[in-house]
Amino acid sequence: MPSGDADAIEPGVLYTVSVAPLPPPPAKNLIDNGDFTAWQPGAAAPDFFLPPDPGRGFSAIEPADGKTPESKGVKQTWSANDSIEAYTKVFRCWLTDLRPNTTYRLTLAVNNPSPKEIFLRAFQYNTRSAAEAENSTEVPPALAGIAIGQTEGFEEFSAEFKTGAEEVFCVLLAPKLRSPDVSFPSHCIWDSWRLTEVVGAPQPAQ
Numbered sequence: 001m002p003s004g005d006a007d008a009i010e011p012g013v014l015y016t017v018s019v020a021p022l023p024p025p026p027a028k029n030l031i032d033n034g035d036f037t038a039w040q041p042g043a044a045a046p047d048f049f050l051p052p053d054p055g056r057g058f059s060a061i062e063p064a065d066g067k068t069p070e071s072k073g074v075k076q077t078w079s080a081n082d083s084i085e086a087y088t089k090v091f092r093c094w095l096t097d098l099r100p101n102t103t104y105r106l107t108l109a110v111n112n113p114s115p116k117e118i119f120l121r122a123f124q125y126n127t128r129s130a131a132e133a134e135n136s137t138e139v140p141p142a143l144a145g146i147a148i149g150q151t152e153g154f155e156e157f158s159a160e161f162k163t164g165a166e167e168v169f170c171v172l173l174a175p176k177l178r179s180p181d182v183s184f185p186s187h188c189i190w191d192s193w194r195l196t197e198v199v200g201a202p203q204p205a206q
Contacts, residue, residue, distance in 0.1 A: 027196040030104070031093060031173075034193045036072045039063055045091070046074060053089040058082035061091055066191040067109060067154035077187040078116075082176050087123065087139065092174035094130035095195070100163050103198040106173070107158040109191035110148055116186045118148040120175035126166045133170055143171070147178070154191050160198060 029035070031048075038047040045051040045061060052059045059082055064075035076091055098104065112118060122143040125133035144161035163169065173193065177186070 027199075029192075030098065030195040030197070031095065031193050034195070036063075036066070036074050036190065036192065039072070049074075049091070049093045052076075052082075052091050053085075056082075056085060056089055058085050059091065064189050066189070067111070071191060073192075074190040075187055076175075076190065077185050078177055079185050081179065081182065081184075083178055085176065087121070087172060087174040087176070088134050088136075090174050090176055092172060093193070094133070095171040095173070096130060098163055098169075098171055099197075100165050100167055100169070103160055103162045105158055105160045105196050105198050106144065106146065107156055107192075107194045107196075108146060108148065109154055109156050109194075110151065110188055111154045111191070112148050112151045112188040114186040114188065115150045116177055116179035116181050118175050118188060119145055119178040120148070120173060121145045122161055123172045123174075124164055124166075124169050125172060126164075126169045128168055130170050130172075133172065148175075148188070154189075 033046055033048045036046045039045075040047065044054075051061055054060070058080050059076055059078040061074050061076050064073040065071070066073035074091075082090055106122060108120060110118075122145075123140050124143055125136060125140060127133045127136065143163070144159040146157045146159045148157050163171070
């Protein structure tokens with residue numbers, strides 16, 4: 001490029017000022033509506049999520065502001081400790097299109113002002129549908145667990161898990177309280193649940 005100030009640049013001549021690679025696009029969130037932006041009026045839960053069983057009385061959910069003015073969240077309020085509750089009766093979502101033998105990273109953005117610990121687990125049910133798994137009386141071993149202690153505002157927590165070899169399965173994500181503290185109510189605000197495939201993780205030979 002010619003030396004001197006901008007007046008020295010010749011009209012009609014293309015100069016290369018700098019070259020930089022474009023940043024890669026963010027990985028797709030494999031949890032539908034994982035940012036909770038879609039919540040139909042009058043619905044008991046955000047789209048693609050299921051609410052806590054209202055007849056049990058352990059917790060309830062409602063729309064809330066997320067960590068930014070533009071984001072949406074879910075406020076979950078506990079009126080009792082749901083550690084004894086079935087995972088298919090708490091706030092939850094099902095993932096039915098994950099791949100077998102694949103490593104995923106689950107990241108939760110949450111504000112937990114309470115000293116009560118929340119524990120979210122991922123389970124793999126080897127059933128053809130979430131509806132079939134909902135009616136199952138068996139609880140498979142957990143693929144992963146994320147413990148969420150008291151936070152100062154919104155913080156992120158993450159864990160990785162690998163799906164099993166079965167071709168037909170679905171994965172359940174569900175949080176419960178895990179605290180001996182019996183003082184209630186207690187609440188948290190979920191800003192997002194995000195699941196991405198771990199690129200470069202060892203995969204089985206095809």
